[in-house]
Amino acid sequence: MAELSYRDAVAYGIAQEMRRDPSLVMLGEDIAAAGGVFKTTVGLLDEFGPERIRDTPISEQAILGAAMGAAMTGVPVIAEIMFSDFLAVCWDIIANEIAKSRYMTNGQVSFPLVIRTANGGGSRFGAQHSQSVENWAMMIPGLKVVAPSTPQDVVGLMAASVRDPDPVVFFEHKSLMAGKAEIPDGEIVDELGKARVVREGTDVTIAALALMVPRAIEAAERLAGEGISAEVIDVRTLVPLDTKTILDSAVKTGRFFTVEENPRLCGWGAEVVSIVGEEAFWDLDGPSIRITTPHIPLPSAASLEDMAIPSADRIYKTVVESLDVGAA
Amino acid sequence: MAELSYRDAVAYGIAQEMRRDPSLVMLGEDIAAAGGVFKTTVGLLDEFGPERIRDTPISEQAILGAAMGAAMTGVPVIAEIMFSDFLAVCWDIIANEIAKSRYMTNGQVSFPLVIRTANGGGSRFGAQHSQSVENWAMMIPGLKVVAPSTPQDVVGLMAASVRDPDPVVFFEHKSLMAGKAEIPDGEIVDELGKARVVREGTDVTIAALALMVPRAIEAAERLAGEGISAEVIDVRTLVPLDTKTILDSAVKTGRFFTVEENPRLCGWGAEVVSIVGEEAFWDLDGPSIRITTPHIPLPSAASLEDMAIPSADRIYKTVVESLDVGAA
Amino acid sequence: MPMPTSRALGPDFDYALREPRLPKPVDRSLSGADIEIDTRLGMYRKLQELRQFEKRAYDLFMQNLVKGTSHLSLGMEAVATGVAAAMKPDDYTFATYRGHAHSLARGMEMGPAMAELLGRENGILGGKGGSMHLTDVSKGMMGSYAIIGAHLCIANGAAWSAQMRGTDQVAVAFFGDGTTNIGAFHEALNMAVIWKLPVVFVCENNLYMEYTPIDLITAVKNPAADRASAYGLDSIIVDGNDPDHVYLEARKAVAKARAGEGPSMIEAVTYRSGGHSRADPGKYRPADEVEAWADRDPIPMYHDRMLSLGTPEDRLTAIEREVAGMVDAATEFAKAGSEPGESSLMTEVWADGGSAWRN
């Protein structure tokens, strides 16, 4: 057992995989000598050297193009795009090339490739450095999408993503970086496509992702005080999506809620709520509710950003109110 | 009254607005001398001249950057991005700059700007020239999203988009280009945010967009043969979204279906179905069903592409089957 | 609305009225170049394969047997031919939507290629990719990319991989003049140089970006060569209609890359005899320009050069006949293929062969 921060878990997880597979390489801006702007890659250059840990120019298209070309010719790659907002400057390589090339070539190529990126708000960086864009990635056929909420999941899902033969977009949440937890010794390898019930409950189901998970848990604890038993699911991976765990819970509780940090329209919650609405329709006791960041760019002032992103308090109030309505 | 194809309606609508506003300009690749690769801008150069109708290099970021800078300094602009798939190469300018700058500056700038682009499948062009990406645009706060299904709507919604002071992404569907219809004489100006009930019905509601509208209508006619009365809604604009028309119909029929050309996950249908599920929950007689392109890149072979994109037949069968299930 | 005809309005309105850009005369001295005769015979055969295959493809469009679009290299065959002749079997090739010529030049079989254009299940991509995405990894043909720019960056990746794996493979990326104005071009060139990647960038300058003359929308005269210095590279311009000239420069660039001395960029000036794509009659080009370039067609020129070098006429005729047979066979193979069915629609999104996104 060692205590590890979410931040340190990133380098820890990458190092585990780089020791296992000597062909695995990583590239990105300021990731080598500087150890990353979020200090998530500290120590990797020292251990693995400049051939395997590469600093790049500010050329996101060239970064992901290099990653794609290397992956399709047998070299597994981890590429860092510093902030997830910047996926927009290389979106063509991600959405049109990496995601589609295997299908277009009828399986001639595959992409053992992980795109790591710092996602989400809470840092007061404003609209261009705070977005939650997990729905951008979920929307594109051919991409797997992972967003861990704990240090151990960072390590285990990083291993699963690196070992997965398909392209994975791996979202590391800026506001979870400082959080610490105990990590078991030895190799940690998790599995993509498995959600986790982090809190059992019988009255309502709350599905959350990344930073929204601890907030959902906090809300659930307050709800318990009101006699409302909330089950909290950490979705963990959006693609593949563990609909079984989600549907089982929705059927059990009859009331389904999602907590999303991405802006409201066409978020992952809309997808999950639509699936639940279609496949668990006869088991629902009331409308499924999406708790999301409003459909606005993220403001930078602390007071505004805190109002925009779902809080434990907003989750708590929304659940209480909708149950009242349901009852009425 | 003049008969106009959807294709010619584009130039017709742009010309109407350029005559009205001498400051309105347009830029894009091969739009001037060549009249556009889809021949949607034929004649505009001759009438309005090379200062107002500009051929550009293959520099989508520079194209939309120029459009944004001109719009924010008082010159309204129509920019063409040849295929909607190419929005990916300038996604940063669209999603991070154009969409967010008004909010970030607290309203100091605005963007009288229309981004026109050819969207959708049916041309056997394959995965990089056939996508329906209306959900990409809907997902971004700060963008308005329009997708006409008829020649008259092309003209009327083009006028509404050009006159709207906010950025609009205007999707012209490749497979609708050849369709013709009568257009009234004189100025045609429509309104954003108004869906249209194109066929009244009492048993089920089918909401569709662009190419999916005629297919939904065809399916509805076949359903009538089975004694199923289907109401068909042409959503027309995704942002602003006419939830009132959609909810009224869902409440009336109690069974709600969407027909989407975009791939399944996080499509516009998921958003609409989630809204209906939340706000019309107690009025629904069965699960809402999304009929979509599967979550795969689009194949190029005619036989495969036709299987992928929702057909009138698939719509018909899906509705019939789900009503049976509902009844069972 | 008042619609003056373009012609009345002059060259700003109708590019066909602009000054023609004429080809340079053939450099006769190249017949003396140090190139094996077998290499030259091989190039003559390739020229014939590319030309006859694409002429047939064109006929099949006209019969509407090829759906979708298609971008032919008719008139431009010398570039793919000359470069391919300088490459080894395990080198990597990255092409654009205009990639039939490059795919065949690298050894893709004609049958599966033609079948792909027809959208048949026996196509090289099972009908999933189509004309714009021809790929044959078994031949080092790593793909045809239909969105401008990206594949230059991807070619870097293959070169980087070869560098890391310690093989002596070289990656070659073909692209057009218009592609030099998109951002990915700039990012790719810079990265290739700073990492000394074994990659060769080959610009096929056919004077037009689709329907727009390249000089109207490019800040420099030679879209690729005049940018080379921005990356510390030499400016290299070749006659793109002369296989020997292309081959000689490609041989140097490939050798340099193989030796670990980094990337090169070659600008091959050429011309497409037909339209940009299936739909395009190519009316935006001055008639005398089209004519002048037609007279510079690489194939008759190279035919004459082979004769002048002592190759007997019947040897060349035999090659032409063999190729004609290959094209007929390929056409039969393609037509015999069935249309891909339901069973393949949902396959090969993932490495496990499937497309499941949920449990």
Added chain:
Amino acid sequence: MPMPTSRALGPDFDYALREPRLPKPVDRSLSGADIEIDTRLGMYRKLQELRQFEKRAYDLFMQNLVKGTSHLSLGMEAVATGVAAAMKPDDYTFATYRGHAHSLARGMEMGPAMAELLGRENGILGGKGGSMHLTDVSKGMMGSYAIIGAHLCIANGAAWSAQMRGTDQVAVAFFGDGTTNIGAFHEALNMAVIWKLPVVFVCENNLYMEYTPIDLITAVKNPAADRASAYGLDSIIVDGNDPDHVYLEARKAVAKARAGEGPSMIEAVTYRSGGHSRADPGKYRPADEVEAWADRDPIPMYHDRMLSLGTPEDRLTAIEREVAGMVDAATEFAKAGSEPGESSLMTEVWADGGSAWRN
């Protein structure tokens, strides 16, 4: 895991161990340049405003009154100062996330600027934008853009608009050395030239792309100047720590643009005395390099030059005092502002002032 300390491993592992890149000596002859004394006094005042404002901003971070991040121009003030002095009030400015200096240089009031850094409702952006997005359209300050590259393209648009409206406005885009390697840079330069846009591109080459030495990741020595020829532009390099040198070249470039003769690109070589952003102690730079550049700080140098030109010491001291007063007032103004509330969260997404996406 074995973790050798970087220092043991040398310059590939610790950029602070690389050869220092030292500044050129001051060009004394510039004191003789033909620049009005009032212009120079104005520039001295601006240098003081930028320096004192940002030092205060830094103090406020340390007191944790400024949340989020912030990128200072300490040591680089001569660039924004010299260029701004060459511009007219209605010219357009486009800056990066490192935009405090450029905003103030163009006349943004210190109070609302400081209040924005503190995230207050009396901030120039009502707290919605923050440090990285300072904008004041009333001063032609068209925005600070936090994603690399885009704003060069957007500056083209403002210049294009001026060209179409027939005004003589000029657009200026400031950007860093690292920005020259992203695609948008290339697209922007090409379009500016082919359309002869009245735009001036000013590269602030402070030798580092965030934490990485620019020479390690750029194919040419001068990231901007050595690329100018790729767009048919002249290579222009100035001493970015000398306001007079910057002003003289900017004056030429702005005059050229105003005269309708098209764009220019200026590379101003400078150095930031602090870290890249709030979080960065700047440890990746050789100590002697940091020192040498500290000795070339533009402000003491310019102070001496003003004295040598006969400006009485107390005149300069008076300016410094006035500016100190402005900064104190701005700080009070900012601290007095309240945090923005619910009422402004959902405003100004649309031109109607609201954010409704449905009826």
